[in-house]
Amino acid sequence: MGRHSDSDDQRIPVGISACLMGREVRHDGGHKHSRYCTGVLARYFRFRSLCPEMGAGLSTPRPAMHLVETDDGVRLKATRGDRDFTALMDGFVTEAVERLADLRGFVLMAKSPSCGMERIRVYREDGEVARRDASGLFAAALMDRFPLMPVEEEGRLNDDRLRENFVERVFVYDDWCRLTEREGGLTAKGLIDFHSRHKFQLLAHCQATYRRLGPLLADLKKRPLADIADDYIHAFMPAMAKRISPGAHVNTMLHLMGFLRDELGEQDRAAIHEQIDAYLRGEVPLVVPMTMLRAAQSKVEQPYLATQQYLRPYPDALGLRNRV
DSSP states (O other): OTTOOOSTTTSEEEEEEGGGGTOOOSTTSOOOOOHHHHHTGGGTEEEEEEOHHHHTTOOSSOOOEEEEEETTEEEEEESSSOOBOHHHHHHHHHHHHGGGTTOSOEEEOTTOTTTOOSOEEEEOTTSSEEEEEEOOHHHHHHHHHOTTSOEEEGGGGGSHHHHHHHHHHHHHHHHHHHHHHSTTOOOHHHHHHHHHHTHHHHHHHOHHHHHHHHHHTSOTTSSOHHHHHHHHHHHHHHHHTSOOOHHHHHHHHHHHHHHHTTTSOHHHHHHHHHHHHHHHTTSSOTHHHHHHHHHHHHHHTOHHHHTOTTTOSSOGGGOGGGOO
């Protein structure tokens, strides 16, 4: 992948709530600095910070706010008093979201009435909780405008599997965007090549989608390429958001072994199978059998496997497969 460099112009552009970058923009004048984002992910992601509330013209400190269900719909109001910030926020959000089309992902601040991705409380006007299933006003607009863009809350990045999944999706989405944005746009070859190099990732995440997308690409002349590509990526990205079970990883690794079977000696095959079984039992992390598969692929120089991003979905230095 072409953006694995640490230089600023090569890092993948990813949005982030400004408080997570350590900026003192919260309603109480504080921040929620994420050292994982600024110290680890920032080596590969070029973060662009945004605070919807500050962007809408509010100061810090400012009144705490929450979402309120009213006869006029959900409103953004001060938790004390009756100040309504909805129009101010909506005006900024509508304009700001349109400037984010080049981003490949977004890390949001949880529990925020503007940036919370999910499980945001909506109150009744009497102060009681009406429901707990909303998104913040900015987060909702972002996900509605860019449904394919990987979005995650910073707190959920503490979960090893969610963190690995988010980073993997950012790199895949970046690959797709660069493919479609290059001079001349998407080509039939470009679409087939994309599917080919991400095929085993898709298999691991969702076998049903894997089986469906192959036939979709079997005849690229029966419909406009843009329509096929649109159907493809709108099935592909949601499939990639599904968590991979250990059994699904094992199934995918055994598929990879099928390409190596004739080239590897019996001892090498047995050693790899032993570590795949150990991974399934939870005795070793995914990185152990995966490293052995990568070494075997390099040893026999199997050209098809050399293109598979499943073997190297993101930089090894992130250490993500050490913990899943």
